[in-house]
Amino acid sequence: MTTQLPPGLQLEKLNERIMTLNVGPQHPGSGHMRLVIKVDGDYIVSCDPDPGYVHRGEEKMAEYRNYIQNIPHLERPVIHDSCNVLYPYCLGVEELLGVEVPERAQYLRVIASELNRCVYIQYWLAIYGIFLGHSTMFMWPAGDRELFIDLLEKMTGARVTHAFFVPGGIRNDVPANFEDMCLKRVNYFEKRIKEYAAIFYDNPILISRTRGAGVLSRDDAIRLGTTGSTLRASGVDFDLRKKEPYDVYSELDVHSNVLKDGDSYARSKIPWLDMLESCNIIRQALQKMPKSGSVRVKLKPNPKGGNDEVYKRVESGRGSLGCYIVSRSKPEPYRVKMSVGSFRNLICMPYLLKGEKLGNMPAVYWSLNYWPVEADR
Amino acid sequence: MSAIAPKFRFSYFLKSILDNVFWIVTLFTLIGIPLVMILLFYIELPVINGKKLLDPYLALTTLADPSRQIPMLKSIIHSDFFRITAFPGFGFAALLAAATIFIERKMLAKLQLRVGPFYCGKVEGILQLMGDGLKLISKEIIIPAKADKPIFWAAPVLFVATAAAFVSLIPVASGGWVVADVDVGLLAVFAVIGFFPVITVLSAWSANSKYPFIGGLRALHQMVSFEIPLILSVLGIVILTGTLNLTEIVQSQDTYWWIVFLPIGAIVFFIAILAELERIPFDLPEAESEIVAGWLTEFSGMMYGLVQLGSYVKLYAFAALFVVLFLGGWHGPMVWPPFPEEIITNGITMGPITVHLPGLPLFDQQMLNDVLWFVIKTMGVIFVILLPRGVFPRIRIDLLLHIGWYKLIGLSFVNIFIALGLLYAGVLGPGGIL
Numbered sequence: 001m002t003t004q005l006p007p008g009l010q011l012e013k014l015n016e017r018i019m020t021l022n023v024g025p026q027h028p029g030s031g032h033m034r035l036v037i038k039v040d041g042d043y044i045v046s047c048d049p050d051p052g053y054v055h056r057g058e059e060k061m062a063e064y065r066n067y068i069q070n071i072p073h074l075e076r077p078v079i080h081d082s083c084n085v086l087y088p089y090c091l092g093v094e095e096l097l098g099v100e101v102p103e104r105a106q107y108l109r110v111i112a113s114e115l116n117r118c119v120y121i122q123y124w125l126a127i128y129g130i131f132l133g134h135s136t137m138f139m140w141p142a143g144d145r146e147l148f149i150d151l152l153e154k155m156t157g158a159r160v161t162h163a164f165f166v167p168g169g170i171r172n173d174v175p176a177n178f179e180d181m182c183l184k185r186v187n188y189f190e191k192r193i194k195e196y197a198a199i200f201y202d203n204p205i206l207i208s209r210t211r212g213a214g215v216l217s218r219d220d221a222i223r224l225g226t227t228g229s230t231l232r233a234s235g236v237d238f239d240l241r242k243k244e245p246y247d248v249y250s251e252l253d254v255h256s257n258v259l260k261d262g263d264s265y266a267r268s269k270i271p272w273l274d275m276l277e278s279c280n281i282i283r284q285a286l287q288k289m290p291k292s293g294s295v296r297v298k299l300k301p302n303p304k305g306g307n308d309e310v311y312k313r314v315e316s317g318r319g320s321l322g323c324y325i326v327s328r329s330k331p332e333p334y335r336v337k338m339s340v341g342s343f344r345n346l347i348c349m350p351y352l353l354k355g356e357k358l359g360n361m362p363a364v365y366w367s368l369n370y371w372p373v374e375a376d377r
Numbered sequence: 378m379s380a381i382a383p384k385f386r387f388s389y390f391l392k393s394i395l396d397n398v399f400w401i402v403t404l405f406t407l408i409g410i411p412l413v414m415i416l417l418f419y420i421e422l423p424v425i426n427g428k429k430l431l432d433p434y435l436a437l438t439t440l441a442d443p444s445r446q447i448p449m450l451k452s453i454i455h456s457d458f459f460r461i462t463a464f465p466g467f468g469f470a471a472l473l474a475a476a477t478i479f480i481e482r483k484m485l486a487k488l489q490l491r492v493g494p495f496y497c498g499k500v501e502g503i504l505q506l507m508g509d510g511l512k513l514i515s516k517e518i519i520i521p522a523k524a525d526k527p528i529f530w531a532a533p534v535l536f537v538a539t540a541a542a543f544v545s546l547i548p549v550a551s552g553g554w555v556v557a558d559v560d561v562g563l564l565a566v567f568a569v570i571g572f573f574p575v576i577t578v579l580s581a582w583s584a585n586s587k588y589p590f591i592g593g594l595r596a597l598h599q600m601v602s603f604e605i606p607l608i609l610s611v612l613g614i615v616i617l618t619g620t621l622n623l624t625e626i627v628q629s630q631d632t633y634w635w636i637v638f639l640p641i642g643a644i645v646f647f648i649a650i651l652a653e654l655e656r657i658p659f660d661l662p663e664a665e666s667e668i669v670a671g672w673l674t675e676f677s678g679m680m681y682g683l684v685q686l687g688s689y690v691k692l693y694a695f696a697a698l699f700v701v702l703f704l705g706g707w708h709g710p711m712v713w714p715p716f717p718e719e720i721i722t723n724g725i726t727m728g729p730i731t732v733h734l735p736g737l738p739l740f741d742q743q744m745l746n747d748v749l750w751f752v753i754k755t756m757g758v759i760f761v762i763l764l765p766r767g768v769f770p771r772i773r774i775d776l777l778l779h780i781g782w783y784k785l786i787g788l789s790f791v792n793i794f795i796a797l798g799l800l801y802a803g804v805l806g807p808g809g810i811l
Contacts, residue, residue, distance in 0.1 A: 009724030021587060029666035094592050131666040133657055139489035200448065205658050224461060359773040360593070362666040 004340035020044060025053050026362055029131060029362045031372035035349075039358055040305055047353040047361075055376040062336035067093050067303055070336070072163045077340070077374040079161050081120035083112045084316035085374075086165040088323035089336070091312040093167035096305035096327050099297050105169035106247040107289035111182065112164055113314075114156060114278040114285075115148050118189065121271040122148075124369060128268055129200065131362035132209065136198045136291020144192050147185050154181070167303075169296035179286050190279040193272065201269060210264040214364035215351035217262055224348040228341045229270040229369045234262035252284045264360070267367035271317070302331045318342050318369045333336035342375040451739060457556075459794045461545065467690070468599035470544040473755065478506050480756075481763045488767035513682035521675050525583035532580030533676065533683035539572045540690040547697045548624045550747035555624060562623035563615065566698060567608055570653065573691075574600040577662070581672040590673025595774060596662035599652055602778055606785035607649035610642040613796030614702055617805050627706030634705040638799060642792035643703045645785050647761075650695040652781065654688070656762060658769035659777060679714050696758040700751065704758070709750030715742050 023036045024030025034050040062070045074089055075082035087109070094101060101109075122145040129137025141350030149159050155174050156162040164171050200206060216226070221234035231238050236247060241249045257273035259266040305327030313322035319341030326335040345368040352364050453459050460466055478779060479494075483501065486493025488701040498504025520526060545556035546566050559565045574597045581593020617638075618629045636643045663671035676684055700706060716738050772780075799805045 019587060027669060029669075129770070133660065133664065133666070134769070135485070135657075136489050136767045137770070139491055144489055200770075203768075203770065205772055208776055209770065209773050357773060357775065359661070359664070359667055359771075359775075 010053070010077050017041070017345075018069065023361070024050075029365075031370070032376075033372040035361075037353070037361065042357050042359070044353050044356050044358060044361065047350045049349050051346065051372060051375050052092050053376065054373045058377045059336050060339060062333060064332060066331040067097075067167055067333065068299070070333070071166055072161070074336075074338075075161055076161060077338075077377050078120070078371055080123050081116055081317045081370075081371075082160065082211065083116040083164055084120070084314060084321060086163070086319075087113060087246075087314040088312040088321055088338075089325070090165045090167050091314070092310045092323050092325040093305075095310045095312065096308055096325060097167060097280075097299065097303050099168045099299065101169050101247070102294045103248070104290045104293040105295040108170050108295060109165060110173060110248055110252070110285045111282055111289075112152070112162070112170070114282050115152055115182075116162075117317050118275050118278050119145055119152070121275050124271060124317070124366075124371075125196075125268075128224065131366045134200065134203075134206070136332075137196070140199075144189065147189055147192075151182060151185050154178070162273075164259045166296065168299050169294075171296070173295045181284065181285055186279050186282050190276060193275055196272065201272065204330075205344070207265060209360075210268060210363050210367070211261075213264040214356060215261070215263045216258075216267075216348060216352060220348070220351065221262065224351065225344050226319070226348050226368075227344045229316070230257065230267055230324040230345045230348070230367075231319065232258050233266035233270045235250075235260040238320075240313060240320050242356065244313070246312070246314055248285070248288075251288065252281055254281060264363045264367040265276075267369070271369065283290050287366075304329055304331050305333070313339070316341055318371060318374065319344065338377055340374045341369070342371045342376065345370050346375055398744060398806060406778045424729045425541065426475070447739075454739060460554075465547070465549040465554050466545055467541045469549070470690045470693045473693045473752070473759075474686065475506055476756070477692060477763070479503065479761050480760065481766070484760070484763060485767050508776055510682065513679050516678035518678040518680055521586055522582055523585040524675065525585065528579050529675075530680075532576055532583065533680045533687070535576045535688040536573075536580075537683050537690065539569060539576060540687040540694060543694040544690060544697075546623065547694060548627060548706065549697075549751050550744045551628075552741075552744055552747075553624075554744065555745070558624055559622070561621045563611060563621040563626070566623075567604070570604065570607070573653070577672055580676075584672075584675040586675050588668045588670070588674045589672045591668050592662045592664075592674065595664075595668075596655065596672055598774065599655070599659065599661060599777060599781075602781040603649045603652040603785070604784035606645050606781060606789045607653065609786065609789035610645040610649065610792055611702060611791070613639045613642045613792045616793070616796045616800060623701050627701055627708070630705040631708050634703060634708075636703040638805065639792055639796060641788055641795065643699075645789045645792060646699060646703065648780075648785060650699065651762065651765065652777070654692050654695060654762070656692075657766040658772045660771055661774055661777060661785050664771055674753070691760065692759065693755065696755050696762060697751075699758050700754045704754050707747035707751045709746070709753075711742075711746050712749075713746035 017040050018038050019040075021039060022034060023037055024034040025032060032054040034053070036048040036050060038045040038047075046367070056076065058074060060221075061073055063066055065073070070089065071086060075085045075226045078085050095351055122141040126141040126145075129135070129141070152162060153159045155178065156164040156171070158164075216224075216230065216234050216262070218235045221231050221236060227238070235258060237256055237258045239254070240246075241254045242256050245254075255277055257277060259270060305325075307329055309324070309326040309329065311322060311324045313320050315321075320339075322339035324337040324339065325333050328334040349368060349370075351366065353361060354366075356364060430535075454464070462468055482505070483493045494502025494505035496502060497508045520529060523807055543566065546559065546569070548555035548558070557565075577596040577600070578593045581589040581596070584590075613633050614626060617635070618626050620626060655662050661671075664671060668674075673681060673684060
């Protein structure tokens with residue numbers, strides 16, 4: 001009697017040309033996840049992403065804590081984009097409790113969220129650089145990221161996990177000279193990231209390597225349900241800041257970046273363009289922001305929602321990030337469901353990697369703007 | 378658990394040290410010194426000026442009279458052993474390789490707006506490499522269970538040995554400062570280079586693991602396809618000089634360097650050595666994000682250290698070969714100060730006990746000047762080899778093979794035609810104008 005082999009090994013046994021590679025979880029080219037890749041020579045025959053190594057049960061944990069206690073742990077999935085992760089939750093809870101957020105708080109939220117988006121994208125870009133073997137592109141964003149991390153530290157009190165957004169506004173007001181400091185840093189940051197084009201985006205080797213790698217057509221991008229930079233790189237103009245403006249985004253002039261190629265190069269360039277756009281948004285918000293005023297609506301100590309449910313979504317660094325909250329007249333939410341951009345973008349990875357060369361694997365994989373911890377939650 | 382043993386006493390500690398010292402001294406006096414004496418009786422020692430320099434009776438008197446050591450040192454310097462291990466050979470190459478690693482780290486750090494090694498050794502982290510070496514030596518060597526052990530063990534040693542063989546063919550200074558002055562030196566170089574892909578594939582295969590295997594095959598593809606432009610790009614020089622001897626090739630460049638007439642060949646050769654050395658942008662065999670560490674994945678401890686040593690010695694050797702072929706080797710204006718006449722004729726007096734030392738200096742002025750220029754040029758070439766690491770990402774294997782087989786081979790043929798044109802026009806070569 002022969003025991004039944006798992007499907008991957010069967011294929012390997014049938015055809016000696018096929019070799020199975022376990023890329024991850026202990027592989028420098030994977031995140032906290034595993035890709036089971038079958039290669040025929042240098043070509044990838046099939047790819048089976050296997051997330052779930054960092055599942056922490058954030059959604060279940062949210063059912064045992066009240067609306068305020070949920071704040072610090074719901075940001076854990078993407079600590080380097082923590083403002084954007086908390087954003088839909090706060091919007092949802094505010095709608096459940098019927099709270100109107102002060103205008104200054106709304107502007108400060110937009111600023112914090114855009115700063116955090118830059119921090120996230122810099123981190124992402126650093127890893128994209130090292131995945132392509134470009135060590136300078138690892139060091140530069142990792143260093144320039146400190147500008148905004150320091151700024152956010154002055155603003156929120158924490159360097160990475162800010163827990164800055166609370167239902168009803170923001171946790172605390174910003175320091176007195178914040179506007180000048182922010183404007184100065186944003187201007188310098190913009191000047192600095194424009195230099196990345198010279199060493200990275202206009203690099204002939206990078207272009208020859210990522211151009212035409214893992215092409216996702218417009219129809220496929222919509223059919224597979226991708227979001228964020230992956231979707232916009234395939235020519236779909238879908239930016240929630242523009243399509244479904246929340247807070248004060250409707251009063252700001254937001255330009256959404258769209259490229260038509262749908263390859264790894266376009267997917268890697270969209271976040272960089274997003275950073276430039278974020279700088280514009282921050283400058284506008286700093287101009288229009290009321291110079292003083294309340295930043296937080298005091299809630300009752302243990303607020304209860306009604307028998308209601310709410311779904312809110314925002315544009316995070318990785319695409320649309322939705323939060324579905326069900327309330328059953330209790331201090332704790334009945335259910336909190338996060339619909340994250342990472343997981344949506346992960347779905348198209350097997351389609352993109354099939355038939356690609358093994359050398360394209362990191363270029364395609366990381367260009368999807370995928371953060372394994374967020375996908376697992 | 379405490380760090381110090383429970384019954385620790387400082388006096389016991391001192392006693393154990395004194396015990397060790399006592400036994401070492403005793404054994405050395407009883408066994409070591411008689412052994413040395415016996416050896417000195419039986420080993421033939423160098424004879425200079427018709428006198429035997431060192432016999433057992435005189436062995437200890439050299440300590441009292443340093444002037445006796447000068448001819449001995451001279452005879453050692455001119456021995457084959459010294460050449461192979463120390464000066465134009467492996468020791469010199471390893472020293473420059475260590476300097477290369479330091480320069481690479483600091484330069485890359487400056488390029489990437491960071492500090493680089495800083496604390497180890499007080500001055501800009503100059504001892505960092507030593508620290509890394511000590512760490513690698515003290516690490517456990519783990520061999521995969523299914524590895525082909527003899528070959529897996531042999532591969533790093535073979536790698537270093539091949540790199541050392543490559544170094545031995547490089548002439549460093551005029552006056553025969555080369556380990557092996559072969560008439561077909563250039564062919565010998567290519568024969569030695571031909572071993573690298575074999576060793577790489579052997580080590581990758583013997584590890585019996587998937588990532589090293591893929592890395593080894595990539596290395597094989599890369600090295601084999603770039604050896605062809607590497608050899609073809611040198612053909613122009615061989616046509617113009619009519620010799621394969623590396624020393625003669627250097628001597629042919631005393632007025633002008635070959636890079637002036639054959640720039641295309643130099644560019645092709647430079648790109649090909651980047652690929653041969655597996656450096657960024659051609660570091661596919663060690664592509665970290667794709668295949669972990671490529672063919673180095675299963676190496677641990679000092680085995681990894683040996684491969685790194687070998688690859689940096691190889692880097693020095695290729696840079697030196699570039700200097701020898703295209704940049705005029707050791708030729709350069711005389712900048713080394715001449716030795717004072719009285720030192721050469723009368724010797725110097727030195728030390729608290731005044732000792733007269735005739736026979737100094739050990740090296741002549743021409744040779745030191747040659748070495749200076751050679752090292753300067755080699756370090757310049759090494760710097761340019763290191764620079765792409767901060768600028769370029771990794772290339773993909775199909776693009777790499779495309780560059781190797783289409784562009785570089787085509788360019789190297791263009792280079793050969795330029796060389797032939799110069800030869801037939803009577804500009805260069807035997808009976809040329811220049």
